[in-house]
Every structure is written in structure tokens, then in C-alpha cells.
Amino acid sequence: MSGERITMVQAINRALDEEMTRDPSVMLLGEDVGVDGGVFRVTQGLLAKYGNDRVIDTPLAESAIAGVAVGLAIGGMRPVCEIQFSGFMNYAFEQIQPHSSRFRQRTCGSLTVPMVVRAPSGGGIRALEHHSESEEVMYVHTPGLITLMPSGPRTAYGLMKAALRAKDTVIFFEPKYVYRAIKEEVPVNGDPLPIGKAEIAQAGTDVTIVTWGAMVKRSKEAVKGLPVSVEIVDLLSLNPMDHDAIVASVRKTGRLVVVHEAPRTGGLAGEIYARVCEDAFYHLRAPMMRVCGWDTPFPLLAREAAYLPDTNRIAAAVTKVMRD
């Protein structure tokens, strides 16, 4: 442990820096990642340290950033693409879904695409239009990808290390609401976190909350002071999902609340419900609940707080599943 408490921005920077030192094939490419250090400063200082062969300010073209990364990865490099905001990742999706996710399967494992696509995700920072969406389900619904979302500095560091050693394409969503809002101790030259493993962010016995990203912090705040013992499962890895951790927690508590920022319909809460129905149905003591973004486009900043799950809505759901 370094002892110093740092933000998620600094933690991801540290993970990238250490992995670039360890593995000379790692390259960073994206819009404004070099001189500017990224618009959130996640790549700050890395151009100076590793040079413009490895930290590349690209032309403004998300499809080409992802597409050339596919070629780089097949060609033996380890590209890390930064898409400036996940709301602009749809041009890149055209490369990720038909190409990146499928090479292994198409070629019987002879050609693989070990690359990382990083993108700030989610709302809560009073940003401009198109800068606040949560689109993780599009990637979770694409077989062949690994989709991760850390909840704070320590998990961001460990998961980025894992992403840079993974054998497949990793979509790495960074919840920008907590980019600088949490400080934690983060190791220096520490270990990767395992992919596919959730963490128990808070142990409890009455209700399970399954959540991820910025909603982990919010869920903790929401249940503080409630006369209920709440277990918070921080999913971290959205695909592969830690099925066993979810099932084990719900079998213990008998009650489930899923919290996510993305719209309700077609959101991951539905998938989690399904898994609980499959493997913990008879342990349920109350109907499951989900606290999500509404089924509307993400609104502009004035109405953002009316859209996102807030502590009141989360607390109300926990109270309701206890009562039912």
C-alpha cells in the first residue's frame, strides 16, 4: 500500500502507467489522450513518459479508433482505446460488435483481440446532452466481450490491471460521477482483481442490493441509518457476471433490490431477476424490486436528479421489500 489516498482518475492512471512499464506492447489511443491527458486527465503524464509512439492523439473518429485497435491487437499490440464519453461509443460499436467480439470464435481461437476500450459512463455531473448515458447492456448483450465497471479507486486499479492482462476485448466503463468523489488507498505495483468476481461492499442479512459503478456509493448512503441489515453486492464484472455471488446473497437474505442508472426496460436488473428466479426462487420472501433510470432518454441537467436513482428511491425500495 502506498498509504496515500487517491481518486479513481489517479488510480486508473497508475494502473495504465504500471502496465505500460511492464508490457511494452501497451498503447493508448484516443481523442485528446496525449497532450491534454484526456478530458478527465486519466492519461495525464503518460505522453511525456512513454512518447507519442505509445500515447497517440488520434483524429476524431471513434469507429477508426476501435477499428485500428482490432488490427493492432491481432497484430500483437495491446491497445487501450479511450472513447471520450460512452454516449459517443456507438460508432465504435460497429467495430466492437461485428469484429472485435467475434474474431476468436470465427477463427477457432487462432486470432484474438485482446484490447481495452475505456469510456466514462453514467450521469450525475451536470454534463451536456449525450454525456450521461449508461449503455453497458449493449456490450453485456454482445457475447465475446468482457464488460467491467469499477465502483471506486481501488477496484478501478485492480480491474484495469486485469483488463490489460485479459485474453479478450474488455469494455471498461468508468463511472464519472465518482471519478474524483471517492479517495481510497490503492496499491503500487499491486495485483489485478479477478474478472467475473463481485465484491460484498457491505455485509448484511435482510436485503440484498445488487448494483455497480457509481450506484454502489449511492446505495451505501441510501441504506445508512435504515433499521435493516442490507448486503450490497458490488458486481464489478457485468459480463461475465458473478452468478454465484448474487444467488448466495439472495438465498441468505431472501430479498433483492437491483439499482442501476440505465433505463429500466431491457436493463441488467431484468437479467439479475432471471438468474435469481432460476436459482434462488424458493428463497425469495418478497417480490424483487429495481431502482433504475426511467424509460426515457437521459434528460438535460435540470432534470437529471429526477431521472437518476437517488437515495430516497433506493431507501424506499429497501423498506418496501422488507414490508412485503
Added chain:
Amino acid sequence: MSKESTEPQEGWVFEIPPRLRFLDEEGALVGGAEPPMSDAKAVELYGHMVRARIFDDRLLKLQRQGRIGTFAPSFGQEACQVGSMAALGPQDWFVPAFREAAAALYRGAPMKSILMYAMGFEEGSATPPGARDLPVSIPVGGQAAHAVGLAWAMKRKKDKGIAIVFFGDGASSEGIVYESMNFAGVLRTPVVFFCQNNQWAISTPRRIQTASETIAQKAVAAGIRGIQVDGNDLFAVYAATKEAAEIGRSSGMSTLIEGITFRRGVHTTADDPSVYRTKAEEDAWVKRDPVDRMRKYLTARGVWSDKEQDALESRINAEIQQAVAEAEAFRDSDPDPLAMFDHTVAEMDPYLARQKEEARAALSGRAVLQGATAQKKQGGSSSVVGELQEAE
């Protein structure tokens, strides 16, 4: 079924002519150029540029005070926007990117609407009935295709309008911009593709955006006209757009206009240009400023005085003050925090309606509308949009 030829016709230029310019940096007509408009018209358009600049400056102050959210200033790009819009009319579709407040104001967008959008209210993007104006488009480049579709629709309806779409040097790297120009070439849908080459795509300078010598020459491959103009010369922008519009109306031919200009301010209010560009570069563009250049021209022509300038600025300041008051009155009038449900789809299905009622119950009695927050820190550790919460 009639078939149109896409073979080049006489008068279409598939080589990029020299950069068009009427006024030098001191506002003097260059080598025998004739002004493309009357003094009275020039005074009118100058007034629009000044209005846009003062409004832009006021928006910046409001943002710093936490009264509006992040926005992208148009500071320095007024000639590109006012000059091009002045060459078109209300029958033509206006398709902006996100830095075109000067163009929108010229088209008649109420200052109040621009303020409301910046305060985070969708109501600011509501298009007045009949206006052929799209709202801002923040995803880079995609709006170029919309312009082609709008022009196509007008062509189908035998409407004489054309479409103008704005984008920047950064957007010229997006595939969709080339795809759109290519469609316009094939379909012969008259579009003015106006690239405001302001030299910087956030921190990325023009020289590493494309290895192409000009952006204008990208028109050649799409089979449309291309021209480069001094984008800080109101006359050059006006003349080039007018010609492009006339050719488009009569033949369906599209034109890519590359206006050479400079983003004098920040990318957005959360950006810090000192990280990536020099003061010397910024200073070099001060003397090429489009508004100052026009004022020098008009003053030398004897049609503009300091007294008239003062009167103009007073009028504009009063107009802005009124608009800010109206926008803040809207903000304070208890707008429905759940209005986003009402315009998601035409027919709200029962489950969405149920969600709206759940939302109403969950939020009742709580003030959930939020404003911007005053900018505590800038640049360095900040972001390019929005306001990050800092840990203790």
C-alpha cells in the same frame, strides 16, 4: 423515371481554387475586390456579429456564476456563422453542430431559448413552428447526414430550399461526414457543408487531424464542389455561401466550404486551452479577429462611428438582460421535473405511464430540479464537460 447525370457539368469546380478573401486583416479590400454587399447590409451584418459576441461573453459570465451549465462558446467564429446564414433564407434548413449560437441568433433563435437549453431545460430546444432549424447536435459529425436527408426531402417536394450543415475540422475525420458528402454527390441533394476549421478539436490541432493539405479538397473525392475561404472575412464567407446556394438551388450540386477561422475561447467552459496551446498562437489570431476587421472596414467607409457602436452595445445589453430575466423566470416557474416522459414517444404505453406515476410519487414534495453549480476550479484537473464532485 428521370435519371440525372452526375457527370461534371460546365462551371463545376473539382479543383480547389485559391482561398477566397475580400478583406485583409486591417479591414481593407484586397487587390481590387468589390464588396459583395451594400454598406447598409454590411452594417446590419456587423450588428449581428457584435450581438452574438456580446451574448457569448454574457453566457461565459453566467456559466462562471453557476447560473447556466457547460456550453461551447462561438467567440471568434462570428463571420463564418453570420456571413453564411445571411446568404441563405428561411426556406433553407439550418443544421448546426454545437458551437453555432451566432448562426442560430441570426436565424431568429430567441436568446431565451439558448439560455434555457444551457440551464438544462429541453424546452430551450423546442423549435418554433415552421422554423427550418434543427437543435444543436453534440455527437460529432452525425448531423451532416441529416442535412442530406432534409435537402432530399425538399427536392422530393420540389421545394427550392437547400440545407446548410456546420461541423468542425475534427468532425471532418468522422466517416459519416464523408459518407454524407458522397450521398449528396450521388443524390444531387443541395447541401452546403460548412466546415468551420477553427484549428483545434479540443486539444488536437488541425495538422494532426488530417494529413490532407486542405479540408476543402475532401469534396473532390465526393464529387461535389470544394472551396476554402478566409473564415474571419465576413464578405468571403457571404460570397462563397451565396454562390454555393445558387448553384445548389439551380442544379442540386453541393459545396464543401472550409472557413479558416480560430476558436478564440475554450472548447467548452470546462476546458483549459493553456494545457495544449500557446498564448502566442492565440495572440496571432487576435489581429485576424472577424468582428474587429469588419468594424475597421465600416469605420474607414465612414458608415460606422464609436457613438453608433455604443448605441448598438446598449441595445444588445438590454436585450440580453431581458432574455436572462425571462429564462430565469421560466426556471423559477416550477417546471415539471418529469417532462421527459411526455416527449419520449408519441403514445405513452401503460407501463411507461405507470413509471411516470411512480416517479411522481417518489419525488413528491422534494425539489429535484437542479441548476448548474458555480465553477470552483477550472482546467488542470477538470473535465471538458460538466462538473465533477470532489472527494473531501
